[in-house]
Amino acid sequence: MATPSGPQGERENYLNKHYGVGSWLLTTDHKRIALLYLISITFFFFIGGFFALLIRLELLTPAGDLVQADSYNKLFTMHGMVMVFFFLIPSIPAVLGNFLVPMMIGARDLAFPRINLLSWYLYIIGGVMMMHCMLTGGVDTGWTFYTPFSTAFTNTKIVEAGLAIFVAGFSSILTGLNFVVTIHRMRAPGMTWSRLPLFIWAHYATSIIQILGTPVIAITIVLVAVERTLHLGIFDPKLGGDPLLFQHLFWFYSHPAVYIMILPSMGIVSEIIACFSRKRIFGYSFVALSSIAIAVFGFLVWAHHMFVAGISVYAALIFSLLSYAVAVPSAVKVFNWTATLYKGSIRYDAPMLYAFGFLGLFTIGGLTGLFLACLGIDVHVTDTYFVVAHFHYIMVGGALMGYLGGMHFWWPKISGRLYPEGWARLAALIVFIGFNLTFFPQFILGYVGMPRRYYQYPQEFQVLNVLSTAGATVLGVGYLLPMIYFLWSMRYGKPAPDNPWNAAGLEWKTPSPPTTFNFEEEPVVTWEAYNYEEIDAHSDIRPDEEAPSVG
Amino acid sequence: MSDSPAVAIHGEAHGEAHGAAHNPALLHHFAEPQQQRDAASLGMWIFLATEVMFFGGLFCAYLIYRRWYFEDFGAASKSINATLGATNTAVLICSSLTVVLAIWAAQTSRRALLIGSLVLTMLFGVAFLGIKGVEYKEKFEEHHVPGASFSFDRVPIPRHPDQYANPQHAQIFFSLYFIMTGLHALHMIIGLGIFTWLLIMAWKGRFTPEYYTPLEMGGLYWHFVDIVWIYLFPLLYLIDRHP
Numbered sequence: 001m002a003t004p005s006g007p008q009g010e011r012e013n014y015l016n017k018h019y020g021v022g023s024w025l026l027t028t029d030h031k032r033i034a035l036l037y038l039i040s041i042t043f044f045f046f047i048g049g050f051f052a053l054l055i056r057l058e059l060l061t062p063a064g065d066l067v068q069a070d071s072y073n074k075l076f077t078m079h080g081m082v083m084v085f086f087f088l089i090p091s092i093p094a095v096l097g098n099f100l101v102p103m104m105i106g107a108r109d110l111a112f113p114r115i116n117l118l119s120w121y122l123y124i125i126g127g128v129m130m131m132h133c134m135l136t137g138g139v140d141t142g143w144t145f146y147t148p149f150s151t152a153f154t155n156t157k158i159v160e161a162g163l164a165i166f167v168a169g170f171s172s173i174l175t176g177l178n179f180v181v182t183i184h185r186m187r188a189p190g191m192t193w194s195r196l197p198l199f200i201w202a203h204y205a206t207s208i209i210q211i212l213g214t215p216v217i218a219i220t221i222v223l224v225a226v227e228r229t230l231h232l233g234i235f236d237p238k239l240g241g242d243p244l245l246f247q248h249l250f251w252f253y254s255h256p257a258v259y260i261m262i263l264p265s266m267g268i269v270s271e272i273i274a275c276f277s278r279k280r281i282f283g284y285s286f287v288a289l290s291s292i293a294i295a296v297f298g299f300l301v302w303a304h305h306m307f308v309a310g311i312s313v314y315a316a317l318i319f320s321l322l323s324y325a326v327a328v329p330s331a332v333k334v335f336n337w338t339a340t341l342y343k344g345s346i347r348y349d350a351p352m353l354y355a356f357g358f359l360g361l362f363t364i365g366g367l368t369g370l371f372l373a374c375l376g377i378d379v380h381v382t383d384t385y386f387v388v389a390h391f392h393y394i395m396v397g398g399a400l401m402g403y404l405g406g407m408h409f410w411w412p413k414i415s416g417r418l419y420p421e422g423w424a425r426l427a428a429l430i431v432f433i434g435f436n437l438t439f440f441p442q443f444i445l446g447y448v449g450m451p452r453r454y455y456q457y458p459q460e461f462q463v464l465n466v467l468s469t470a471g472a473t474v475l476g477v478g479y480l481l482p483m484i485y486f487l488w489s490m491r492y493g494k495p496a497p498d499n500p501w502n503a504a505g506l507e508w509k510t511p512s513p514p515t516t517f518n519f520e521e522e523p524v525v526t527w528e529a530y531n532y533e534e535i536d537a538h539s540d541i542r543p544d545e546e547a548p549s550v551g
Numbered sequence: 552m553s554d555s556p557a558v559a560i561h562g563e564a565h566g567e568a569h570g571a572a573h574n575p576a577l578l579h580h581f582a583e584p585q586q587q588r589d590a591a592s593l594g595m596w597i598f599l600a601t602e603v604m605f606f607g608g609l610f611c612a613y614l615i616y617r618r619w620y621f622e623d624f625g626a627a628s629k630s631i632n633a634t635l636g637a638t639n640t641a642v643l644i645c646s647s648l649t650v651v652l653a654i655w656a657a658q659t660s661r662r663a664l665l666i667g668s669l670v671l672t673m674l675f676g677v678a679f680l681g682i683k684g685v686e687y688k689e690k691f692e693e694h695h696v697p698g699a700s701f702s703f704d705r706v707p708i709p710r711h712p713d714q715y716a717n718p719q720h721a722q723i724f725f726s727l728y729f730i731m732t733g734l735h736a737l738h739m740i741i742g743l744g745i746f747t748w749l750l751i752m753a754w755k756g757r758f759t760p761e762y763y764t765p766l767e768m769g770g771l772y773w774h775f776v777d778i779v780w781i782y783l784f785p786l787l788y789l790i791d792r793h794p
Binding site: 233 | 578580582590593594597598600601602604605606609612615619620698719730734
């Protein structure tokens with residue numbers, strides 16, 4: 001196939017093949033849909049971040065001076081809803097997964113390209129509904145919608161927010177469905193299961209959770225909406241219903257949802273650590289299967305959110321034990337990544353800095369998760385800032401660090417441009433410092449008794465809260481920087497070679513940026529994943545010096 | 552698995568690459584029709600798994616309240632017209648048969664049978680919704696629709712005729728009855744939409760013995776909706792009927 005030149009003399013690729021709004025809004029190219037998602041989730045990330053900023057500003061002083069209780073309730077609710085359902089859950093799968101899953105397995109597209117586009121539209125419809133809901137009053141129940149407060153008492157827009165999440169949930173289901181079918185049916189010849197990149201294994205496990213978990217939150221939302229509008233008594237104890245049933249149904253999805261956020265991030269970290277240590281990942285099959293194990297165990301631990309809600313002691317014991325069990329596959333991953341580093345030729349580029357950040361922060365988040373799985377300690381710290389700090393270490397320190405690492409790692413492939421490495425390393429450092437300054441004080445605050453979801457607090461908590469707010473400001477700068485230099489690099493960045501990191505993996509065998517159908521010839525895979533020893537033995541060119549290859 | 556041999560060329564002119572085997576229904580990103588069929592089928596089964604989880608939440612709620620309010624659920628269940636429910640079960644089973652006939656007709660190029668079976672399937676579907684409507688009307692007239700005008704006073708409990716069922720608990724039964732059968736009916740309506748589309752495709756002669764994937768997928772969906780009813784029928788209509 002000839003490679004016709006684009007208007008700027010560039011070769012034809014997925015970005016310059018067609019122009020115009022219509023060519024983007026009606027595209028079925030998984031890479032363009034990934035960019036549509038990138039823009040949309042970035043928008044919601046900054047909306048959610050704005051709420052976080054207001055929360056932290058309010059908590060700068062013990063008194064309620066910026067907002068009062070009602071507004072504060074809405075702020076943390078909307079921060080949670082936006083970040084969980086409109087940023088974290090779609091983030092890595094819908095952006096990097098969409099872009100990379102077909103390329104990593106040697107396919108021309110996902111199995112169902114039109115369903116892929118449909119899932120973006122569902123996300124946007126859900127997002128518009130959520131924006132409308134927030135602009136016309138919002139919700140004040142916390143993102144958990146606990147009944148009977150949500151169905152019988154609050155006057156805020158529960159039904160509309162619920163429907164927004166319902167619609168966005170279908171987007172998530174369709175993405176997962178598309179990935180599973182693609183990974184099963186679209187692999188290139190020779191791309192066996194044991195040669196799949198761990199990013200693919202992680203997305204496979206994530207998809208299973210999206211497919212089996214999301215419908216349960218959907219039906220739960222239907223029940224809440226029906227109960228609230230028709231005043232039925234399914235969850236309302238006054239009418240004979242069971243509020244605990246709501247919590248069971250809610251957490252049956254919402255606990256595994258945490259793994260929807262963290263598993264793809266683990267996949268990214270596996271790719272980055274192998275590449276920047278120039279080694280095959282230690283214990284490939286253990287890392288791969290631990291993703292599946294996390295997905296399976298993840299479905300069996302939900303009631304650890306309900307230890308103080310009145311479930312039976314025996315149920316609590318079993319759920320506590322299972323929650324410890326889910327730490328095993330997570331620890332397998334951390335140990336294997338560490339063992340991969342051992343005697344590796346480590347390079348400290350920005351993606352690797354994020355991967356290191358992930359390793360440390362995820363470990364702290366995971367270990368404090370074990371505190372919470374322990375029945376005695378959980379009673380002490382339930383509904384305190386300890387819990388808030390714990391899940392932010394997982395979701396921000398883990399999932400978001402991985403996402404940023406992945407964005408840097410694959411940015412040359414996505415945009416065809418190199419980002420400024422110096423600025424990127426600085427940003428990674430700022431994010432790491434800002435993150436710890438924000439959330440570490442919250443562990444202490446929680447442990448000494450500051451409850452979550454209050455807009456006022458006693459004087460003695462102020463020092464730690466000021467530290468946390470200062471950290472959040474630093475963190476905000478850390479998040480703005482990549483957005484600025486990524487945009488800058490799209491115009492002024494150096495053109496990226498096809499494989500700037502000299503990385504293994506089929507996605508690097510395509511041009512940067514790739515053509516619409518990724519591969520000019522269907523690849524045939526004859527090598528194992530992460531064959532870095534082999535790659536480095538065959539090339540003595542330093543990755544940075546490699547000349548851009550022209551197709 | 553899907554490690555398909557051959558077909559290494561994926562140029563722009565894919566029609567050439569697929570050669571004589573080229574099928575107008577083959578989408579550009581699949582190597583061959585078999586791969587496309589396998590993908591569609593796996594995708595449909597996964598979608599049905601999500602549907603199982605969707606209804607699963609409702610069945611879970613049902614089981615819990617059935618155990619909590621055992622006698623009240625029995626009394627409430629007895630007030631539903633089981634004859635209509637049984638008729639509907641028969642109607643749906645017949646419709647599943649006509650779906651299978653339609654697929655067989657496509658496989659064996661029997662155009663008249665294909666179109667006839669699709670029309671019959673849709674007629675059964677409409678009949679089901681009609682009978683369901685009659686049943687809802689009965690419930691409405693008996694004030695068994697949950698809400699402000701709900702009443703279930705002085706209904707004896709089957710096993711203890713001297714005691715009355717608790718109206719509040721019976722209302723939970725009726726809430727679940729309407730939500731479960733309502734969502735099921737919604738799935739039937741969506742099914743009718745899918746079958747209208749299949750009928751148009753069949754009318755235009757799009758299905759051949761080589762290509763009838765949409766029929767198979769539509770059929771899987773229809774059978775799934777039937778199976779949900781096969782579980783709903785005993786749980787809602789038959790739990791307290793004894794000879």
